[in-house]
Amino acid sequence: MNINPVSVRDELMAQGLTRAELHSDPLQQFQKWYEFAIATDLPEPNAMSLCTVNECGQPSVRTVLLKLYDARGFVFFTNYESRKAQEIEHNPQVAMLFPWVALARQVQISGRAERISTAESLKYFMTRPRGSQLGAWSSPQSQVIRSRALLEAKVAEIAHKFGAGEIPLPDFWGGYRVVPTRIEFWQGRDSRLHDRFCYQRNTEAQAWTIERLAP
Structure with missing residues (x-):
């Protein structure tokens, strides 16, 4: 696909993001934006910043790669003896960010990280x-x-x-799935009057609420 990234960015910033065009399911909305990022030949569209917190409350952040996602959440892989994994075992609450700067877009995700099954990890490891x-x-x-x-x-x-x-498959290596409780879609606009929409999981109603946030 021959796309001028500057033109795409300008067009997206001019169009903005409205509540009417959002999918009711944030995972479906993520898929729409993610596939668009891939289609525009954005370098490493699956690169995401992952923030964890240690036992002293000190946060740390690094870039990992999204390898799988579905209705259950977002999956990345790591050594289970790494710093990120040790911090997750202490505190499974994490935050992630897809910084699609070239498109003037961000997706922020908060949720709980949990190990995926050995069978799921093996299936990916063999690829x-x-x-x-x-x-x-x-x-x-x-x-x-x-x-x-x-x-x-x-x-x-x-x-x-x-x-x-x-x-x-090493017994010390595998995947984590981040089960989201909050997902924010951020579309850059002129004069820093950005469009921000936050999906918040309502566990009692088993549904998502959507609210517009001030930039």
Whole structure:
């Protein structure tokens, strides 16, 4: 698709976002925006900032990749011994941000992170490039290492161990699903009079309420 990103951004900012065009289900609305971001050849449209909080209340943020999403929530994968995973185990309340700056759009998500099943993690793991599978086994994620040479040596050791055979799913690696309780869609507008709509989950009614927020 041959699209001028500047023209797209200008057009989206001029059109804005109205309540009437929003889908009643925020996951359906996300899919609409996500597929549009992909169609415009936006670099890494599945890149999202993930914020977690440690036991001292100190937040930390990093970029992870969205790999799956459905009506249940948003899935990313990691080493279960990493800092992010340890913080999630302490406090599963997390926040995520899709910063589609080139489109003057953002999607903010708050919710609870929970481990997906081993079967789901294995299904995804088997689709990863072999190098990424070896990397999952080799990297003691978030731990201090003395040099890159040691990391590369570990990769070589693991590659030798498994040879040309199938690489199994590490028991310390898998996915988290963020089950959303709040999702905000932000469309940039001129003069910083942005359009913001917040979906809030009503657990009693098993439905979502939608409200416009001031920019």
